[in-house]
Amino acid sequence: MTSKTPLEEFKDGLSDLWPALVAAAPIALLFGTMAQSKGLSVLEVGLFSALVFAGGAQLAAIELWSTPVPLFALMASTFLINARYLLMSASFAPKVTHFSWPQRLISFHVFADENWALAERRARTQRIAFAYFGGMGLLFIINWTAFSVVGALVGPFLGDPRRFGADFAFIAIFIGLIAGLVATRSSFFVVLASAAGATLAYIALGTPWHVLIGALCGIAAAAIAHGDKP
Amino acid sequence: MTAAWASLNGMTLLAILAMASISYGLRISGVFLAGRLNLKGRMRAAFDAIPPAVLTAVVAPTLFATGPAETVAGALTILAATRLPLIGTIAVGVVSVVLARAVFG
Known part of the structure; x- marks a missing residue:
């Protein structure tokens, strides 16, 4: 070579x-x-x-x-x-x-x-x-x-x-x-959970809390949707 | 007097340096973690979900809690994103929000 x-x-x-x-x-x-x-x-x-x-x-x-x-x-x-x-x-x-x-x-x-x-x-x-x-x-x-x-x-x-x-x-x-990024069903749940969490946090607490709370909702949804698979 | 283009605000500079340190720290830490990071199962799924979860959280209030113009334009942009390359999605978003704002005032 x-x-x-x-x-x-x-x-x-x-x-x-x-x-x-x-x-x-x-x-x-x-x-x-x-x-x-x-x-x-x-x-x-x-x-x-x-x-x-x-x-x-x-x-x-x-x-x-x-x-x-x-x-x-x-x-x-x-x-x-x-x-x-x-x-x-x-x-x-x-x-x-x-x-x-x-x-x-x-x-x-x-x-x-x-x-x-x-x-x-x-x-x-x-x-x-x-x-x-x-x-x-x-x-x-x-x-x-x-x-x-x-x-x-x-x-x-x-x-x-x-x-x-x-x-x-x-x-x-x-x-x-x-x-x-949304290629799978579980990533679709991530986006839904994150959007819902962020919108509610924005209404209840305002900026900047919507970013952290929405992101955590989406991340939690991924962990839950994953179940107990290895 | 400093020219306006070269003005430096202390808090702005601090924020930029903080963001730069975090970004570089994450980039370089992979060099030290290589081979040691072994995420599995639930932890891996949670880690992989970070980019879409964060990006969604940033934009959701604009789409769902700002006004009808942003919500309508957002729906059209989401539709475009499933069919067009990134540059086309941007074009649809920009044009539809200008039109929607003209309609809804």
């Missing part, structure tokens, strides 16, 4: 990742626009995307954002939404034990759903090079951060994003992501 140069590995990463780059751009634009409309500066939006780098958690955070900043709700929501990274990275880590520690520490910051899924697929047939995985991550985080900043810059000229229904684009993205 001939080994590839780092540049070839990087180009492989780009050719695998480009559809995800295109798909993430409008979501990043909306994040930037909505974050700006909630009072965040361009610099804050850029730092947000470069440091947190998690689409679902960032969209949820902006949905929850208010003054004063609901720090605890933001942390709880981020933890719950990103808990999947724990399983994803535990699955991927054994495939990159040949990375040096600095390479691991860097490449697990730019670890996201899309580049993870692509790398897991590639790992079935070949060794994952740092130039491949780190390169994809670098492209993805630059793309995400740059389009977030552009969204924050053009946001003020667009006026109230509600006029264009942009606030509802978040809701639509989430509905689309949920639909992609």
Whole structure:
């Protein structure tokens, strides 16, 4: 087997990742626009995307954002939404034990759903090079951060994003992501339980309690629906 | 005076750093957990349910406790999500909420 140069590995990463780059751009634009409309500066939006780098958690955070900043709700929501990274990275880590520690520490910051899924697929047939995985991550985080900043810059000229229904684009993205996750009957119960719990909690207690209570209702439904199977 | 684009609010920065630490902590902890995490049965089902449960909890009040425009647009968006790719679902959601808000005021 001939080994590839780092540049070839990087180009492989780009050719695998480009559809995800295109798909993430409008979501990043909306994040930037909505974050700006909630009072965040361009610099804050850029730092947000470069440091947190998690689409679902960032969209949820902006949905929850208010003054004063609901720090605890933001942390709880981020933890719950990103808990999947724990399983994803535990699955991927054994495939990159040949990375040096600095390479691991860097490449697990730019670890996201899309580049993870692509790398897991590639790992079935070949060794994952740092130039491949780190390169994809670098492209993805630059793309995400740059389009977030552009969204924050053009946001003020667009006026109230509600006029264009942009606030509802978040809701639509989430509905689309949920639909992609609901593959089985038990996950349908999860969504029903979570929706009911969150709506009741919102009416009874208000924001941000609906996130935690709704999520716990959905998680409990999954455990109950699972029964005593191994 | 700092330009508006570069303004940094202390609480905002704290929230971003807290969220960044949590996200990175979850990502890197898989490296240390690899091979040791062995979720089975009920625990595994509960863990797997986290992403849809959380995403649903975030959006449910907008759909069911905000107003008729959001509820109608939400129903159309859910219908779209079962048939269209993500980008089409977003388009249906945005267009239907603008129309529904015009109708319901």
